[in-house]
Amino acid sequence: MSIVIDRKRCTGCGKCVLVCPGGLMKQEKDGTAVMKYPKDCWGCASCIKECKFGAIALYLGTELGGRGGKMTVSEKGSFLIWRVKKTDGTIEEIAVDKRESNQY
Amino acid sequence: MQIDITKVLNTDILIIGGGAAGCYAALTIRERSGYSVIIAEKANIKRSGCLAAGVNALNAYIVEGNTPQDYVEYAKKDADGIVREDLLFTMSERLNQVAERLEELGLVFLKDEGGRYVARGSRNIKINGENIKPLLADAVKKLEAVTVLNRVNITDYIVENNEIIGAIGFSIEDSSAYEIRAKKVLCATGGAAGLYRPNNPGFSRHKMWYPPFNTGAGYAMGMKCGAEMTTFEMRFIALRCKDTIAPTGTLAQGVGAKQVNEKGEVYETKYGLTTSERVYGTVMENLEGRGPCYLKTEGISKKEEESLKKAYLNMAPSQTLKWMESGKGASEQNVEIEGTEPYIVGGHTASGYWVDTNRQTTIHGLYAAGDVAGGCPQKYVTGAMAEAEIAAEHMIEALKRNDTHNTQFDKKADRSGKQDTASDRMRDQVKEYNRFLGNTETIYSIEELEEAMQKVMDCYAGGITSHYKYNERQLGIAREKIKQLMLLSDNVAAGDMHELMFVYELKERLLVCLAVIAHLEGRKETRWHSFAENTDYPQKSQEWMKYVNSRYENGTLKIFYRDLVGKEGQYEHCN
Numbered sequence: 001m002s003i004v005i006d007r008k009r010c011t012g013c014g015k016c017v018l019v020c021p022g023g024l025m026k027q028e029k030d031g032t033a034v035m036k037y038p039k040d041c042w043g044c045a046s047c048i049k050e051c052k053f054g055a056i057a058l059y060l061g062t063e064l065g066g067r068g069g070k071m072t073v074s075e076k077g078s079f080l081i082w083r084v085k086k087t088d089g090t091i092e093e094i095a096v097d098k099r100e101s102n103q104y
Numbered sequence: 105m106q107i108d109i110t111k112v113l114n115t116d117i118l119i120i121g122g123g124a125a126g127c128y129a130a131l132t133i134r135e136r137s138g139y140s141v142i143i144a145e146k147a148n149i150k151r152s153g154c155l156a157a158g159v160n161a162l163n164a165y166i167v168e169g170n171t172p173q174d175y176v177e178y179a180k181k182d183a184d185g186i187v188r189e190d191l192l193f194t195m196s197e198r199l200n201q202v203a204e205r206l207e208e209l210g211l212v213f214l215k216d217e218g219g220r221y222v223a224r225g226s227r228n229i230k231i232n233g234e235n236i237k238p239l240l241a242d243a244v245k246k247l248e249a250v251t252v253l254n255r256v257n258i259t260d261y262i263v264e265n266n267e268i269i270g271a272i273g274f275s276i277e278d279s280s281a282y283e284i285r286a287k288k289v290l291c292a293t294g295g296a297a298g299l300y301r302p303n304n305p306g307f308s309r310h311k312m313w314y315p316p317f318n319t320g321a322g323y324a325m326g327m328k329c330g331a332e333m334t335t336f337e338m339r340f341i342a343l344r345c346k347d348t349i350a351p352t353g354t355l356a357q358g359v360g361a362k363q364v365n366e367k368g369e370v371y372e373t374k375y376g377l378t379t380s381e382r383v384y385g386t387v388m389e390n391l392e393g394r395g396p397c398y399l400k401t402e403g404i405s406k407k408e409e410e411s412l413k414k415a416y417l418n419m420a421p422s423q424t425l426k427w428m429e430s431g432k433g434a435s436e437q438n439v440e441i442e443g444t445e446p447y448i449v450g451g452h453t454a455s456g457y458w459v460d461t462n463r464q465t466t467i468h469g470l471y472a473a474g475d476v477a478g479g480c481p482q483k484y485v486t487g488a489m490a491e492a493e494i495a496a497e498h499m500i501e502a503l504k505r506n507d508t509h510n511t512q513f514d515k516k517a518d519r520s521g522k523q524d525t526a527s528d529r530m531r532d533q534v535k536e537y538n539r540f541l542g543n544t545e546t547i548y549s550i551e552e553l554e555e556a557m558q559k560v561m562d563c564y565a566g567g568i569t570s571h572y573k574y575n576e577r578q579l580g581i582a583r584e585k586i587k588q589l590m591l592l593s594d595n596v597a598a599g600d601m602h603e604l605m606f607v608y609e610l611k612e613r614l615l616v617c618l619a620v621i622a623h624l625e626g627r628k629e630t631r632w633h634s635f636a637e638n639t640d641y642p643q644k645s646q647e648w649m650k651y652v653n654s655r656y657e658n659g660t661l662k663i664f665y666r667d668l669v670g671k672e673g674q675y676e677h678c679n
């Protein structure tokens with residue numbers, strides 16, 4: 001399980017580094033976030049939710065049957081917009097209203 | 105690299121671990137008293153611990169028509185009698201008020217037209233739990249006289265004459281060590297993951313159910329000071345979605361998905377419906393050649409499928425990613441399930457500190473709540489918080505009574521006038537930290553030792569490879585090998601503060617492994633399939649209706665037995 005960081009989008013705000021429950025991310029000298037311990041990632045998605053710039057994506061390792069899709073999240077009003085970009089370039093989105101409870 | 109700064113802090117109450125229980129305890133203390141609080145958290149309380157990704161439902165709630173006693177009966181049945189009824193009852197009484205408090209903090213609940221919470225099954229209520237941890241953390245940040253030390257990893261208690269007077273740890277961010285002196289201490293460090301070889305290998309080794317960052321520190325610190333522990337043999341093995349190790353309750357209880365084998369036969373009824381029997385059934389179906397096993401979701405409606413995707417995004421987004429990537433959702437494809445490696449988790453099963461009804465451990469002034477506290481299974485989020493509230497109330501009461509027979513620190517400090525000078529205990533501890541930091545001559549890495557430990561536990565102490573089974577001969581081998589690894593762990597090297605944390609995580613796990621082995625050996629019966637499947641004693645017996653407890657003394661684990669404690673009256677320690 002791990003994440004990929006898009007260096008071009010990373011602004012160096014450091015919020016992902018702060019929030020990681022394993023403290024696994026660090027900042028380089030210029031502030032860019034790096035995943036220092038990729039094998040230790042729990043896949044909790046805290047960092048991708050924290051990133052306001054869509055610079056961090058979650059993916060499934062090959063051992064988990066991963067197919068290279070990348071998942072990011074953005075916030076729009078009361079919605080969390082989860083977006084998966086597949087390797088063929090197609091994009092699928094699911095919007096979850098934070099004010100709504102799970103049905104199950 | 106060496107630690108060159110030592111910080112000495114003083115507080116009324118120290119909370120170790122700012123997870124569900126730790127944060128809730130801080131809220132309770134400040135709502136009901138003026139006592140100062142320090143929370144020492146190895147991560148950052150915003151998303152630390154079990155709640156990082158969110159939770160799906162509140163799993164412990166007394167729904168209309170039920171009573172707290174019903175909850176006690178349910179948990180007791182699931183654990184086949186080995187529970188502390190006094191703990192279960194006092195927790196159950198508070199579950200609903202905790203839920204209401206969470207709503208006040210901003211948690212979203214599903215409600216019916218009458219404004220009542222909507223139940224899922226007979227003990228759960230439906231929520232949107234994605235942001236439960238940030239909500240708690242925000243509430244804590246607003247409190248006065250509460251200092252949150254993020255990225256401070258605690259490794260040791262300071263105990264004198266069996267009374268706790270503080271704890272020691274270090275910051276992962278800078279090279280400083282902390283001595284935190286407190287009149288009362290709450291341990292809320294959660295359970296232990298990473299003891300056994302996990303489901304997923306290599307790169308995805310941490311895609312496990314329980315947080316890999318909860319490494320059993322609380323158990324280990326208590327053991328090192330001679331605290332009594334209970335029921336470590338009741339391991340928790342979760343039945344989870346294959347690969348992503350995402351929870352299955354949402355499928356089973358949410359859309360009523362049944363456990364089926366490769367032939368499509370519903371097998372869950374064949375083995376029984378307790379938590380351990382559901383795992384056992386899956387193991388047996390696989391062993392008898394009818395695997396893989398699934399939760400039957402094929403045929404659910406598209407609407408249900410979409411709701412499931414959303415529900416998983418709120419707690420285990422990797423499962424939704426898997427569905428989205430494969431282009432096939434739950435309505436078209438059953439969800440394969442597997443048992444995880446065993447964990448030690450007092451919030452699901454009953455392993456942990458032996459506490460009295462007020463959640464005080466056998467070390468005076470040290471309390472335990474949540475997954476680290478034993479005797480009280482099925483507590484989940486609301487139960488962990490209920491325990492935190494109970495402990496907080498009692499700590500406040502005790503402080504008001506000025507109940508600390510041991511005020512040596514204060515006295516010493518007063519005499520010397522040096523309230524902020526590190527104690528000898530602290531200086532010794534820093535020497536130990538610096539020894540690991542300064543070590544340049546080592547053959548084995550921390551990672552290698554960790555993998556070796558997981559392999560030993562897997563092969564000889566009932567891991568996935570041995571279908572969770574073990575016998576006494578194997579446990580003996582496991583003990584010998586774990587002890588050998590403990591010796592080697594004294595000589596590992598840490599390149600920086602983060603690696604120093606890895607050193608202590610390894611040491612904590614090794615010590616917990618030793619306790620697990622001794623407890624598995626201590627219960628000479630098979631009361632719970634899979635959780636504790638002793639092939640030398642494949643039956644259960646009335647004779648074993650008792651607790652297996654332990655104390656770590658002079659480097660060995662002493663196992664002893666205690667009679668079951670009923671609901672009546674308050675239970676206090678007596679030896």
Ligand SMILES: Cc1cc2nc3c(=O)[nH]c(=O)nc-3n(C[C@H](O)[C@H](O)[C@H](O)COP(=O)(O)OP(=O)(O)OC[C@H]3O[C@@H](n4cnc5c(N)ncnc54)[C@H](O)[C@@H]3O)c2cc1C
Binds near residue numbers: 144257259294483
């Ligand atoms: C994946 C998952 C999903 C779950 N889903 C649900 C659900 O849907 N509903 C439900 O009711 N329950 C659920 N639970 C159970 C519930 O989340 C836990 O029982 C509860 O959070 C336990 O609280 P705790 O405070 O004991 O542990 P945690 O909340 O894990 O807190 C422990 C804290 O201690 C810190 N810590 C550990 N060691 C140290 C150290 N040495 N020094 C300093 N800090 C330390 C950790 O970083 C962490 O913040 C789930 C659990 C998991 C793992």
